[in-house]
Amino acid sequence: MFETLTITLREGIEAALVIGIILAYLGKTNKPEMKKYVYAGMIAAIAGSLATAVAIQMLMAEWSEFMEGLMFFIAAFFLATMLFWMHRTSKHIRQDIEQGVESAFSKWQALGVLALTFFMIFREGAEIVLFLSATVKEASPFIALEGAAGLILAVLFGYLFIKGSMKMNLGRFFKITGMMLAVIIFQLIVGGIHEWSEVGIINLSQTGMAIIGPLVKESASIVFTGIMLSFLVLLFVMVPWKHINTEGIEGIEKRKALAAVRKERNRKITTGIVAAFLILAFVSAQISALPQGVDPKPEKISVTGEEVRIPVASAADGDLHKYICDAQNHPADCPMHGSDGRADVRILAIQKTDGGVAVAYDACALCGAAGYVQEGDLLICKRCGAPIDPNTIDLGGGCNPIVLPYIVEGNEIVIKTEDIGEKADLFKN
Numbered sequence: 001m002f003e004t005l006t007i008t009l010r011e012g013i014e015a016a017l018v019i020g021i022i023l024a025y026l027g028k029t030n031k032p033e034m035k036k037y038v039y040a041g042m043i044a045a046i047a048g049s050l051a052t053a054v055a056i057q058m059l060m061a062e063w064s065e066f067m068e069g070l071m072f073f074i075a076a077f078f079l080a081t082m083l084f085w086m087h088r089t090s091k092h093i094r095q096d097i098e099q100g101v102e103s104a105f106s107k108w109q110a111l112g113v114l115a116l117t118f119f120m121i122f123r124e125g126a127e128i129v130l131f132l133s134a135t136v137k138e139a140s141p142f143i144a145l146e147g148a149a150g151l152i153l154a155v156l157f158g159y160l161f162i163k164g165s166m167k168m169n170l171g172r173f174f175k176i177t178g179m180m181l182a183v184i185i186f187q188l189i190v191g192g193i194h195e196w197s198e199v200g201i202i203n204l205s206q207t208g209m210a211i212i213g214p215l216v217k218e219s220a221s222i223v224f225t226g227i228m229l230s231f232l233v234l235l236f237v238m239v240p241w242k243h244i245n246t247e248g249i250e251g252i253e254k255r256k257a258l259a260a261v262r263k264e265r266n267r268k269i270t271t272g273i274v275a276a277f278l279i280l281a282f283v284s285a286q287i288s289a290l291p292q293g294v295d296p297k298p299e300k301i302s303v304t305g306e307e308v309r310i311p312v313a314s315a316a317d318g319d320l321h322k323y324i325c326d327a328q329n330h331p332a333d334c335p336m337h338g339s340d341g342r343a344d345v346r347i348l349a350i351q352k353t354d355g356g357v358a359v360a361y362d363a364c365a366l367c368g369a370a371g372y373v374q375e376g377d378l379l380i381c382k383r384c385g386a387p388i389d390p391n392t393i394d395l396g397g398g399c400n401p402i403v404l405p406y407i408v409e410g411n412e413i414v415i416k417t418e419d420i421g422e423k424a425d426l427f428k429n
Helices: 003-028 032-062 064-108 110-135 141-163 170-198 206-215 218-238 251-289 390-395 417-427
Strands: 299-301 307-311 321-325 347-351 357-361 372-375 378-381 407-409 412-416
Touching: 003 032, 003 110, 003 141, 032 110, 064 110, 064 170, 110 141, 170 206, 170 218, 206 218, 218 251, 299 307, 307 321, 307 347, 307 417, 347 390, 357 390, 357 412, 378 390, 412 417
Parallel strands: 299 321
Antiparallel strands: 307 412, 321 347, 347 357, 372 378, 407 412
16 A cells, blocks of 8 residues: 555656756756657657566466566555665756667767657656556555546646746755665565465475565555555655745745744644544454454364274365364374474365365475464465465465375265374474
């Protein structure tokens, strides 16, 4: 939440700065006839960004799991390079762009101005497209509203900037939004690592997933939203949008100007304090409202000979069921308790949409024996929050439950204790 607003606002303001500076320079050098090529370059850049979005979506349709992780990393890379570039050039961005315009005009004239505008605006559009491709799983009115709000504010900024009525401290603005981008880059990298670990490109240990997992859960996303909102409040408080001039005036006029400055500062501080409490309340309420999922109490099952039998009917109601060994009725060397007898294997079972029952360990190769809860028709990993379709439980891989061999005989699910013991040590206390 609000990452889309941040990206579209920041990238939009950079694009508005570029267009504003180019147009202002053309006006200053008495070349107003070149302005139409600036607008043409801008329109071409927008079209190119949209074409890039379509191409990325086509690629992601073919290699969705791999491409999701790749988009995370590509978006993080481009945002990081943009952040580094702005850090280096924010103090003399006007001079750099004006020199670029002069060089383009002297060599290629109209074509040079069009090309310069196109590539500088296309870069901003491509970064927005890459970010949205990496983070937005499905379109929603809220995401569209965020993006539109960011772009509208950026266009408003560009209009006021070109008209000369906005005196904003750009250095401070880019410093604060730079910190916001750093948070987004961190989220992208963490998301990319998690996605690629699910498809086996990155091999994370269970310790690594214990660190990464909580950072990709919905609760972490809400905390990051609170951080982003806090930066927006800081942006409002720290960036002087309204310039009050106190230089060159004396007497009562200066006292009035100083009083206006104090009033503006106090108003912003008060607004910031109130906003901070509201953000804290918002984050707390959102986390409290998250579905906790149903984690059923494990049912005890007995070991008979070298196998375990579970009635199919006990897991055929659409709900998640878990099973553990009945310690009062099991062999001394029961494989369900691991190599040293300190483990306590949990088995899960749930009905699939075809009416059959899927059985697996209540653990995955990535997150270990953290286990799963049920939210609606899905299983949710308790460590990283990955949603699992019950119809895919038998497939294993990624954050899916570890496959456990079983057969169905009549009305019973039959599992060999030898097979159960293969992964028993994952459940050591």
